[in-house]
Amino acid sequence: MNALSTTDSSSPSEISRPTSSPTSSPTLPQTPSPMTSHFLEIDGISKIYPTAKGSYTVLEDVNLTIDEGEFICLIGHSGCGKSTLLNMVAGLNKPTEGQILLKNQRITEPGPDRMVIFQNYSLLPWKTAYENVYLAVEQVYKHRSAQEKKDITLEHLELVGLTEAINKKPSQLSGGMKQRVAIARALATRPEVLIMDEPFGALDPITREEMQEELVNIWETHPSTVLMITHDLDEALFLADRLVMMTNGPSANIGEILEIPFPRPRNRAQVVESPKYRELRNHALDFLFRRFAHDDALE
Ligand SMILES: Nc1ncnc2c1ncn2[C@@H]1O[C@H](COP(=O)(O)OP(=O)(O)OP(=O)(O)O)[C@@H](O)[C@H]1O
Ligand SMILES: [Mg+2]
Numbered sequence: 088m089n090a091l092s093t094t095d096s097s098s099p100s101e102i103s104r105p106t107s108s109p110t111s112s113p114t115l116p117q118t119p120s121p122m123t124s125h126f127l128e129i130d131g132i133s134k135i136y137p138t139a140k141g142s143y144t145v146l147e148d149v150n151l152t153i154d155e156g157e158f159i160c161l162i163g164h165s166g167c168g169k170s171t172l173l174n175m176v177a178g179l180n181k182p183t184e185g186q187i188l189l190k191n192q193r194i195t196e197p198g199p200d201r202m203v204i205f206q207n208y209s210l211l212p213w214k215t216a217y218e219n220v221y222l223a224v225e226q227v228y229k230h231r232s233a234q235e236k237k238d239i240t241l242e243h244l245e246l247v248g249l250t251e252a253i254n255k256k257p258s259q260l261s262g263g264m265k266q267r268v269a270i271a272r273a274l275a276t277r278p279e280v281l282i283m284d285e286p287f288g289a290l291d292p293i294t295r296e297e298m299q300e301e302l303v304n305i306w307e308t309h310p311s312t313v314l315m316i317t318h319d320l321d322e323a324l325f326l327a328d329r330l331v332m333m334t335n336g337p338s339a340n341i342g343e344i345l346e347i348p349f350p351r352p353r354n355r356a357q358v359v360e361s362p363k364y365r366e367l368r369n370h371a372l373d374f375l376f377r378r379f380a381h382d383d384a385l386e
Contacts, residue, residue, distance in 0.1 A: 163333030
């Protein structure tokens with residue numbers, strides 16, 4: 088579907104892997120410990136789909152532990168199983184093997200503690216921006232008064248800068264505005280985990296950067312744990328605390344995890360100009376375009 092995107096045209100053949108000792112490497116090995124209790128634990132997940140040609144193993148033995156409040160970006164070539172994995176965290180899909188625990192509770196179905204934002208906004212087209220958010224608020228805050236629910240709705244539409252557009256329907260909104268409604272709707276329910284599947288993939292580059300800034304500002308003032316799929320390495324390096332890089336399918340799993348150490352609040356210009364940014368970016372490009380190159384991505 089999507090080629091991995093970056094903002095410059097580094098050729099895979101020009102990429103050199105940073106030389107680093109095991110102690111200075113940005114890469115951390117996966118060390119799941121059964122003795123430690125984490126906020127979110129992806130524990131030995133495999134997913135096998137039955138197909139006309141037989142069983143297809145999408146994911147095999149995926150392990151990841153996430154702390155409360157972390158911002159995780161997930162990157163990997165098209166078809167490797169990123170959406171499959173996050174849909175299991177959302178409870179929209181079930182693992183064939185393994186389990187996912189949120190605060191030690193096994194995830195078996197969707198719940199208001201986990202909200203999902205998709206690339207295509209998934210707003211109800213016949214409802215206004217206000218009504219789209221209000222519906223979600225109504226479902227989660229069943230016992231609140233109508234006035235309280237209205238206030239929560241308006242507060243979150245204001246948070247994403249949409250106060251002027253609350254009575255517009257999705258067809259009257261730009262792509263960026265629609266995604267702002269989707270973000271307001273997700274945040275209004277105060278989820279513990281915000282799951283985003285290429286949320287800015289359909290936006291033009293300028294709107295995309297604006298949305299990244301807005302998202303990170305909101306996340307810093309309204310903390311939640313974020314799991315976000317992106318095909319944009321620069322987006323991931325600007326937003327994430329850790330970048331999870333997946334190997335190619337079939338039987339994909341997590342190949343490497345990069346720690347992204349830039350202090351917050353992050354200034355994009357400073358981040359992009361830092362030598363560490365280059366190092367991390369080259370390391371990720373090397374992973375994606377040399378070690379786990381994908382035919383489609385190299386076209
Ligand atoms: N219900 C299904 N039955 C069979 N195969 C499936 C099913 N859903 C997904 N797949 C396959 O599983 C693989 C992973 O799909 P998934 O959508 O998770 O990939 P992805 O990494 O999110 O890709 P993209 O970056 O293109 O969104 C693909 O090969 C896809 O064809
Ligand atoms: Mg996907």
